Amino acid sequence: MNIKHELERSLPASIKLSEKEKTNIRTKIQKSHQPKYHVKPLIVSIVAVILIGISLLPTIQSVEKASPPSNDNSMAIMDEEQQQNIESPAPSVEEPPKEPLSLTDEEKKQYYKEYVEIVERAMQKKPGLSTSVVPIEEFDDKYWVTPEEFEEMIQEGVEQHLATEREKIDNMLITPEPVITNADGSTTKTTYIYFPDILKTIEVTGYFETQYNEIYDRQLFTKADNISTKLAYPRGTWEQTSYRVSLIDGGRTYSIYIEGNFDYNGLHFEKAFTIEFNCDVNGKIY
Amino acid sequence: MTNDDKERLLYEAMEQHGDYLKRLVYTYVKELQKTEDIVQDVFIKFYKSIDSFEGRSSIKTYLYRIAVNECQNYLKSWHYRKLEVTEKVRTWLKRESLEVDYLQKEQNQSIGELVGSLPIKYREVLWLHYYVELSITEMADVLKCSPNTIKTRLVRGRRLAKITIEEGEIEYEY
Numbered sequence: 001m002n003i004k005h006e007l008e009r010s011l012p013a014s015i016k017l018s019e020k021e022k023t024n025i026r027t028k029i030q031k032s033h034q035p036k037y038h039v040k041p042l043i044v045s046i047v048a049v050i051l052i053g054i055s056l057l058p059t060i061q062s063v064e065k066a067s068p069p070s071n072d073n074s075m076a077i078m079d080e081e082q083q084q085n086i087e088s089p090a091p092s093v094e095e096p097p098k099e100p101l102s103l104t105d106e107e108k109k110q111y112y113k114e115y116v117e118i119v120e121r122a123m124q125k126k127p128g129l130s131t132s133v134v135p136i137e138e139f140d141d142k143y144w145v146t147p148e149e150f151e152e153m154i155q156e157g158v159e160q161h162l163a164t165e166r167e168k169i170d171n172m173l174i175t176p177e178p179v180i181t182n183a184d185g186s187t188t189k190t191t192y193i194y195f196p197d198i199l200k201t202i203e204v205t206g207y208f209e210t211q212y213n214e215i216y217d218r219q220l221f222t223k224a225d226n227i228s229t230k231l232a233y234p235r236g237t238w239e240q241t242s243y244r245v246s247l248i249d250g251g252r253t254y255s256i257y258i259e260g261n262f263d264y265n266g267l268h269f270e271k272a273f274t275i276e277f278n279c280d281v282n283g284k285i286y
Numbered sequence: 287m288t289n290d291d292k293e294r295l296l297y298e299a300m301e302q303h304g305d306y307l308k309r310l311v312y313t314y315v316k317e318l319q320k321t322e323d324i325v326q327d328v329f330i331k332f333y334k335s336i337d338s339f340e341g342r343s344s345i346k347t348y349l350y351r352i353a354v355n356e357c358q359n360y361l362k363s364w365h366y367r368k369l370e371v372t373e374k375v376r377t378w379l380k381r382e383s384l385e386v387d388y389l390q391k392e393q394n395q396s397i398g399e400l401v402g403s404l405p406i407k408y409r410e411v412l413w414l415h416y417y418v419e420l421s422i423t424e425m426a427d428v429l430k431c432s433p434n435t436i437k438t439r440l441v442r443g444r445r446l447a448k449i450t451i452e453e454g455e456i457e458y459e460y
Contacts, residue, residue: 003416010398017304
């Protein structure tokens with residue numbers, strides 16, 4: 001009995017580091033190199049300016065001290081500035097801890113209602129996050145913030161999530177999956193949707209028609225229909241709830257906005273994403 | 287080390303260890319997409335840290351140490367724990383119906399399945415030893431613990447996975 005083979009048998013078939021993954025790794029490494037070359041001279045310049053500034057500071061101060069004050073007001077202003085400098089030195093990186101809000105029960109209920117509305121508004125955009133407000137009873141006094149601050153926090157969270165999604169998808173699309181024309185005439189294109197820590201591969205299929213346009217002397221889209229989606233790997237379930245097609249770029253591109261629900265391990269996510277199908281001069285869809 | 291040298295090492299590492307490393311990562315995270323993400327991070331970290339690689343261990347051990355570290359970090363993340371807890375709760379809810387088949391299922395489990403169901407500290411030593419074929423010393427280096435700890439885990443892991451070694455031959459023990 002070969003235990004190595006026994007162990008390998010317990011894995012899904014054909015887990016291998018594909019050529020695509022190897023290419024992605026190399027590309028990502030190359031990309032990570034590029035900015036350094038651009039940033040390096042900039043950093044050196046900034047450091048140089050700072051050093052020059054520091055070295056000139058005593059000279060400037062001595063010149064200022066030596067100059068007679070032009071009038072009493074300017075002197076007064078300078079004193080005030082110096083006073084401010086003493087009282088609040090260079091801005092600190094860490095903000096001082098904020099005093100917790102002191103709220104009445106009525107105010108808490110009002111704030112809580114606003115928190116719920118803020119989260120609902122953010123989730124209506126279906127960013128692929130599963131976020132809700134914990135029951136009001138679980139709110140510790142130190143957690144209360146103004147609705148404006150709360151909204152800012154939620155926005156930051158959503159933006160951070162979408163930025164991570166963009167980065168992960170860009171990374172996968174370095175070597176995109178080929179667009180497939182199916183036997184029934186439909187076209188399938190692969191893209192990715194991101195939920196915290198999981199990037200799911202999703203296949204979008206649609207029926208497209210193109211027609212020759214004499215004015216532009218090329219094929220252009222005329223129709224898009226029956227847009228459907230499915231997960232490439234069935235872990236978790238995806239249910240498409242709606243889609244909307246928009247013909248853009250003078251008829252060369254269909255921008256398709258798709259909404260759906262993803263359920264995984266008891267967690268529920270609502271997700272909206274957009275994918276583009278393009279047609280070339282000969283009507284080939286990509 | 288020049289960039290060409292580093293790229294050559296990266297190429298060799300991906301060619302020689304890529305498949306095995308990806309399979310090992312999968313045994314930790316059990317999610318294909320996450321496995322791919324982690325493997326990518328491992329090779330990028332490997333490339334970026336080649337200069338500081340002192341050569342006290344082999345490239346293979348060094349690479350697996352990065353991989354195990356990445357996997358363990360992922361398993362500690364709140365998101366994974368949230369999913370894991372949810373999975374457990376779902377399992378508890380289903381337990382009643384599963385119990386009927388439990389004994390039968392246990393009888394039919396392969397070594398791979400048994401190893402897969404073990405706590406991570408036993409699972410990882412069994413995979414590293416029998417699949418990646420690392421020695422006790424190399425495993426101690428990868429897992430950052432003493433060779434004696436590795437030996438103990440290996441013995442317990444074998445017992446739990448019902449693996450016996452008799453005169454060099456490995457067989458099932460039911």
